[in-house]
Amino acid sequence: MQQESAVQTQSDVPTSARIVIIGGGVAGASIAYHLAEAGEKDVVLLDRNELTSGSTFHSAGLVGQLRSDPTLTRMNMYSVELYRKLQQGDHPPSWVESGGIRLASSPARLEEIRRQMSWASTFGLPLEELSPTQAQELFPLMDTAGVLGAVYLPTDGYLDPSQLCYSLAAGARAGGVRIFTHTRVLGVVAEGGRVRKVRTDRGDIECEVVVNCGGIYAAEIARMVGVRVPIVPMSHQYVVTEAFLPVAEKVLPSVRDPDLLVYYRPEGRGLLMGGYERHSEPWTATANSYDAVPADFNAKLLPENWSRFEEITLNSAIRVPQMADVGLRKIINGPEAFTPDNEFCLGESEVGGFFVAAGFCAHGIAGAGGVGALMSEWILQGEPSMDVWHMDIRRFGKQYRSPAFTLARTVENYETYYDIKYPNHELTAGRPLRTSPAYSWHQAHGAFFGEKSGWERVNYYESNAARGDESLRPRGWAGQNWSPAVGAEHVQTRAVAGLFDESSFAKLSVTGEGAAAFLEWVCANKVARAVGRVTYTQALNARGGIECDFTVTRVSPEAFFIVTGTAFGNHDLSWLRKQAAARGASDVEISDITGQYATFALWGPKSREILQTLTPTDLGIDAFPFMSAQEITVGNVPVRALRVTFAGEMGWELYASSEYGAGLWAILWEAGEPQGVIAAGYRAIDSLRLEKGYRIWSTDITPETNPFEAGLGFAVKLDKPGGFLGRDAVAAVKAAGVARKLCCIRLSDPLSVVLGSEPVRVADEVVGRVTSGGYGYSVEASIAYAYLPVAFAEPGTSVEIGIFSLWVSGEVSSEPLFDPNGSRITAS
16 A cells, blocks of 8 residues: 555544545546646545545456547547556556457447447547457457457557556645545535535535545435435456466457457456346345445455356357366456446536536446546536536436336346447336326327336337338338338328327426526527517527527516426526526526426427317417417317427427326327328437427537537527626637538438438548438438538538448538428418
């Protein structure tokens, strides 16, 4: 423990510090290091035992950079840069840049690694495809039987996790961070919605910020302030062999064979081998209780479980035959904190100043450097500079307060860790949970459900498949989990009308004397319009990035109704509440009212004709114009009707108190069926919106994109009295001109359909990455959206998109592709 010599051991901790970090593993040490590097000196780091005594010390230490999430890939790339730098310093973390090989032992896996090749090119990662023979040359221990191909990233590597932690801690101490070991946190005190104090067995510390890096204890720590961190400590095993490798000049690369569920890396002159078994073992958490990690579980391991590891052991000898005969030096069985979706849990919670960096899911060493840099920025500047939605703690809805739901989801994700996730892959654990009032009707009429944020949502009705065109099935992966029903629902919506159940859409209420002024400040568009007006707007961060994308309806002088995406309700609610607190808007009440309303959309050229038979309200263009709302009756049901669209067709979204939902759906269906209305799902909505160029937050628009480059400048009112959050930043963008634009690309091959993140190139130079795409059944084309440099953003520019191992030609098109003048929306 030589590295621990500078850790402070005095009996009393300081009585105050600006920032207190709880947990001395790689997460806490990395955040401390980066805070110090940014010049923040008033930082205290606490650990209940010694540094690295949690999950860090038994981590396998693999560092792979390429992930399916662009932000996480960039974070991991930063980690490698940092580890190289630390290796040259006074406290090297034993970084070995060995390279990493990922094998394909099945045709489907070969497709997957070729898709990864495409991703890598958009990041500048030197990922190269290898033949089985070439892979064996780099890793001679391998038996190539069954191997169809491989990819190799020479900048991947591994290190000693404990040494990394000590290295980061040394850098933090050098920057002024005070580290106290053998200091137990007994409580965290919050008052007025913010953290105020950390109580320890060595004294209390008043503070402004608490960063929960507690690892497997993170959920317990968060419960001290009423915050839910949905993690489950999972038993994760690996073995270290006896020395059997000859002394070599060049170190062996790490190897992953996901088809066999195993990974390997060198460990001295032996191998470290582990994997993700199909029969996992959660530790301490149950369906009826939260995790209960023993208070004295410090620097300890779990008993080895050979029976559960048997499948991994047998598989390891298939790829490396010597594993069947070599002796084992030790087996490591340690608990790792996993989240329900195998992504980190990062960010500021609903309690002001209480940050979380937990749920490292056994790949935390790869991300630790990037996590530290990102969290430091988040703490000091109030927001991260990258889009971290897939890692943000706010992505977890209230259902994750349930230990049963959290456990079921976590186990399913762990046991399918290495599975190929085809597009539109659906999880099954914990379902059904949240259902629309019309759920039984959907079941009876052949609905194929998907799930988002716990909601059962109709993807399509298989009963409509016979009306579709099977010949339009996309090639490759895009044809997986596909149904001709989607095309039938799309086409009939355009021809007559589609009836959609959007009850899962998140609904927020903003009320109070100061509601209008508050929303004017946080929204880029003018939203405090006349009662009954609907406004489409973005809410921006200080950099001008898009934090939220929603509609705002003014329902009374002091009440506004916000509708946002199903998965974004918790995020948008938290973001708005944070801004209200920052503005001191104590007279504004912001509430989630999603469950109070059933929501059905009726869109299509005959939507007015159908709806008019059910209401005495005049639905004509003058009486009920586009982007307006009225309280009406539909049949016997009182309804808030919004004349809006996400399909590019005339129509209404109808909001009724949930107890009326089943009846309202039946009324609408009975009125529309004789006219040819079709019940349709979310896959059709996605196809319809693509043809109209409607953006999706988290893919097409993110906190890293601004409205002008996203083509949403029309929703920005720079001349609003009093300005708005992010105004100066977007004004500067407009004045200087954007460097890139979100472009619509029409592919030459209609059956080549993008999945997202594919590279876009012009003249052999990769210039962008696909944000979203799909097939447009009305324009009969494969459509992709991507940010391109302005030099290549002009309509008519020829581009190519890399779809797996093929480059498919396309052309930048004017948008929208369908009904460019919008006449179908504003139909009189």
